[in-house]
Amino acid sequence: MMSNxxxxxxxxxxxxxxxxxMSLIFLYYDISFLVEWEICSFNSSVIxxxxxxxxxxxxxxxxxxxxxxxxxxxxxxxMNGDVNSDRFVILVTLFVLSMMFLIISPNLVSVLLGWDGLGLVSYCLVIYYQNVKSVNAGxxxxxxxxxxxxxxxxxxxxxxxxxxWNYIYYYDYFFNSYDYSIICFMVMFAGMxxxxxxPFSAWLPAAMAAPTPVSALVHSSTLVTAGVYLLIRFSPMLFFSKMNSVLLLIGCLTMFMSGVAANCEFDLKKIIALSTLSQLGLMMGILGAGYPLMSFFHLLTHALFKSLLFLxxxxxxxxxxxNQDIRYMGSLTMSMPYTSACLNVANLxxxxxPFLSGFxxxxxxxxxxxxxxxxMIIFFLFFFSTGLTVMYSFRLLYYSLIKFFSFNSLSNFIIGRDMYFGMFIxxxxxxxxxxxxxxxxFPIPACVxxxxxxxxxxxxxxxxxxYFGYLLYLLDFSSVNLCNSSFSINFFSSMWFMPLISTNFTSCVGLTVGGLYSSFMDYGWLEYYGAQGVYNFFIYFIKQYLSLFDYNFKTYLMMFSLFFVFMFLYIIL
Known part of the structure; x- marks a missing residue:
């Protein structure tokens, strides 16, 4: 019986x-199909x-x-030993279908369905190993x-x-209004x-709590590339509204930040995750510079070697x-030569x-x-970040493949045939x-x-x-006590304090502001003039009414008769 x-x-x-x-046929004949199915129409707005x-x-x-x-x-x-393997297959299938739904949608409403599907299923995959770290990361x-x-x-x-809502209708017709810029800003922010x-980089290394095959899928061609793909589709509007310059700066800073942080990291999966972040910054930067086709080209080539790197x-x-700490690795070329060769090719x-896919x-x-x-600042950041990419790649190779093996005697390098076949393709x-x-x-070669x-x-x-990657290996950050080290080392090694800002700072500020709002408004003025105030008013009114009549029917009749006497005198006089 075949497995799922x-x-x-x-x-x-x-x-x-x-x-x-099919894509080769569409590319050769320059064909595009747009299929629309009207679900409902509401007051000139068509779904x-x-x-x-x-x-x-x-x-x-x-x-x-x-x-x-x-x-x-x-x-x-x-995932051979997993008792919930069927659930894993279903989640991955839903994840892929959500991504495909996003890819083929030229309509923002249908884009949102795939967009939300990616967010929901990615949460389920990140918390797949049910522990506190996975829940926090999810x-x-x-x-x-x-x-x-x-x-x-x-x-x-x-x-x-x-x-x-079909954004492709606005490729050739641009609106000279602030509405256009606002929409482009919102879409750019969503893609970021x-x-x-x-400043939303903290979640990507944290998502490494998911199983490694999920990380290979998420970081190569699905979740993290969804924002880049949407912005490539929106690129004509971005250039018209001048939002691409903001995207260029953000992409350069992300490249630089992730490259520096990866050179200080010792978790194998987090180093590869930070390299993904660096390449995403490169895609965003070249898109902001005005080359959306080059951004898409790098997105495809990056998907190939990054999935192999994670496997x-x-x-x-x-x-x-x-064990994911690269300090406990070493001489893995002796124990796992085929995997080490694949890792070398993916890293290069x-x-x-030259002449590999990333080149x-x-x-x-x-x-x-x-x-x-x-x-000049953008130019320097791009080339310097490329140097940082080579630095952490060579540092990773040195720690895992070249130096002496430093793990204990409990190691099992027997890998199944299925894992090798997936890596071979x-x-x-x-x-x-x-x-x-x-x-x-590019059928016509680009000559620069x-x-x-x-x-x-x-x-x-x-x-x-x-050379600098080798020097970093010799420096050995493991001997540096980050608690007592300088502010600059702490700043650069912790992604510019973004994990702290995204977790501790945000939760503290949110909880503080929420507590103040709750005490001043929910339990304060709103309660005083709202439900409790109305309740107290009616209680006071009823008490005064009862004290006036004091449950006495005679008093009620006397007051009633006096009322009619006064009314009669008023009418006569």
Whole structure:
């Protein structure tokens, strides 16, 4: 009897292959389909279920499905001892379907359904290991993404001014009004929360509490790329409303912050998560610089090598009895040569090593930055952050593969065949996917003519990153007591205090303000003039009324007769 892992993996792989072939046809003939189904009409506002099928949505869906199929195949061995494996498969399937719903939606209302589906299912996956750390990470993830959901809702309500929620109608017709800028700002803010840009970066490393296959899926092609994909779709409006300059600055700062933090981190999965954050900053930055197609190209190549990187990390964690500290690793090339080779290829692709998938997008992005008219600060941040990427990648390789093995004798490096097969397919994609995508998306090669110094700057940055990564390994931050260290080390190693701001500070301020509001308003003025005030007034009125008549019927008759006498005299006189 076949496992649900194998069945769902086979269905996803075949569907992804079919969609990839369809995307080639759509790309070659330049076809786009927009299908609309009117659900209901309310006072000139039409609720539509719309689907857009073009080469961009089809090729992205094919990547999501193929990577999901390999992750599920890998999970059949990784999650072998899990008693709730069927629940895991259902959650991953719902996660993938929510992402596909978001990809094919040109309508903000239907985008919200996929957007909320990603947020809800990601919470269920992050808390899959039911402990306190997972619950805290899941709440941080869900509440951070909830801010973006609110801004999507606000943009839907604001789009009522335009008459339609289909954002593709506004590609060629721009409104010279502040409404347009407000909608672009709201969508940009929502994309920043989903793609964990500053100041919403704290949830992405915290989401590593999920199982490693889920991390491979989330950080390669689904949850964190949803914001980038939505902003790529909104790019014409972003450029018209001049919001792209804000996006450029935010992306550069996110790259720099995550690169510095990854060089001070010792958790294997968090280092890879921070590298994802760095690449998301790169995508946002190149999108803000005016190259949405390059941002989409890097999104696809990044999905290939990042999923492989996480699967290799899962093999290491599996072999070291769920230990994720890189200081307890070392000489893993002797024990796990195949996994180490895959990790090396994925890491070199992340660094932009020539002719791997990451090289084709990353090198072109840096050369376009050198070619463009950009601020010197932005230019410096981009190249310096690229050097930081090479630094933490080489530091990770040195700690896990080169130095002496420092774990105890309890190690089990026997990895199942299913895990190896899933990694093998992604290894092929990592090696050949970048060149294939480069020829498909850019049939006419992009020629960037630069002076010799600028053209060699990328190579010098990579070599400098290798050297400084080795120096970082020699420095050995593990011997630095962060409690007694300088403010700068604490600041840079803790993501600019963003985890503290997102958890302790926000909860303290929220609870304090909520407590003051509750004491002053709910239990104070609202109670005094509201329910209790009305109750006390009626009690006082009834008491006065009863004391006046004192339950005496004769007094009531006397007062009644006096009233009629006075009325009679008033009428006569």
């Amino acid at each position: 892992f194998y069945i769902s993996s086979f269905i996803f792989f075949m569907s992804g292959s079919l969609l990839f072939l 539509l279920m719309a689907v857009i099928l073009d080469w961009m949505s089809l090729i992205f869906m094919s990547f999501v499905l193929v990577i999901s199929s390999m992750v599920l195949y890998y999970s059949s061995d990784y 709440l941080l993830t869900a509440l951070s993404n909830r801010i973006g959901d609110v801004f999507i809702l606000l943009s839907i309500s604001w789009m009522l001014n335009f008459g339609s 929360t989903k793609s964990a840009q500053i 290799c990390a899962g093999c290491y964690i599996h072999g070291l009895f769920d 692709s992340l660094c932009g090593f 084709y997008s990353k090198d072109l992005i840096l050369e376009l930055y050198s070619f463009g008219f950009l601020n 992604l290894l092929l994609f990592t090696i050949f996917g970048g060149s294939l995508l480069s020829w498909l998306i 003519y630069l002076p010799f110094g600028l053209s060699m700057l990328t190579v010098m940055v990579i070599l400098g990153g290798l």
